[in-house]
Amino acid sequence: MIGGFAPENGRLRPIADPLANLADVIWVDLVSPTAVEESALEIRLGVDIPTREEMEAIEISSRLYQENGAVFMTATLPARTDSDDLLMGPVTFVLAGGKLITVRYHEPRAFKTFPQRAGKASLGCSTGEGVFIALLEAIVDRLADILERAEHEVDAISRDIFRVEPTQSVRRDLMKVLQLIGRKGDLNSNIRDSLLSLQRLAGFFGQITAQRGDDKDLRGRIKTLARDLQSLGDHASFLSQKITFLLDATLGMVNIEQSNIIKIFSIAAGVFLPPTLIASIYGMNFSVMPELHWTYGYLFASVLMLASALLPCWYFRRRGWF
DSSP: OEEEEEEETTEEEEESOTTTTTTTOSEEEEESOOHHHHHHHHHHHTOOOOOHHHHTOOOHHHHEEEETTEEEEEEEEEEOTTSSSOEEEEEEEEEETTEEEEEESSOOTHHHHHHHHHHHSOOOOSSHHHHHHHHHHHHHHHHHHHHHHHHHHHHHHHHHHHSSSOOHHHHHTHHHHHHHHHHHHHHHHHHHHHHHHHHHHHHHHHHHHHHHTOOHHHHHHHHHHHHHHHHHHHHHHHHHHHHHHHHHHHHHHHHHHHHHHHHHHHHHHHHHHHHHHHHHHHTSOOSOOGGGGOTTHHHHHHHHHHHHHHHHHHHHHHTTOO
8 A cells, every 4th residue: 555645844745656746755655565556666765665575674684775866775674562472573764856755554643643643733734854853753752752651651650569558459469560571571572672773763864964964954953853762761770670679579578478478388287297296106006005994094195295296386487588
């Protein structure tokens, strides 16, 4: 599918048939393009649109490069950002002939919200570079929202774990707490990967604009964007450390719960061992055992077993073992 947008007083106006009105289009958005669509656009623009396999390459030289006067930049962006199960995928940005071409095979939220916002407010979308920077700013804002949501959820987990009296659900469902922490760790890891790819992209594009001597406003927005990405990267690193701490704390609580269970069995064994010993002695089949013919022999053995059980209980309680 091919989407297109044309500039109109600093805003973006959607174009029904971008290939037929390519002269007016400033942003061409390719969503899961077919080979025919790629070929048609390559012929019209004179650029080689990267394939999906080329976009997924992890080498920097395959993601950030210039070719025939066009600038190719690929970043990893998340989709399905309303849940912890993010769909990560590459998105390629191509600047050629004053136009922006984006190639993607999934639906990051910014690609839905940005055209709507750019159609209502003037965001300086009069050139392909202007649209590119404004789109990156929308992507960074979305990543910041995801990190903020993740931080609030991690804080909620922390409060449940470290409150003075943990709720019964936390004590009972430590496995679920571990799974929840693991999902937050995966979410944060994916966001950090996306931020890292965007940092490299912003640095590369900043060098390109400096070499070409583009206007100061554009270079200033790129520097601001790079600082925002660095700040979000530091925040994601802090959140990663907090998630690791919560994971260690939860595993410690699991070990404590297991130790308490073992302690109960150990105390029970210690309490019932002396009565069992006494009962075993009096259960021996010896003909000469004075207590067998004693009137109070049974009572004596019962009291002795009870006392031998209560004495360890008193000792364990005094030592604070239970």
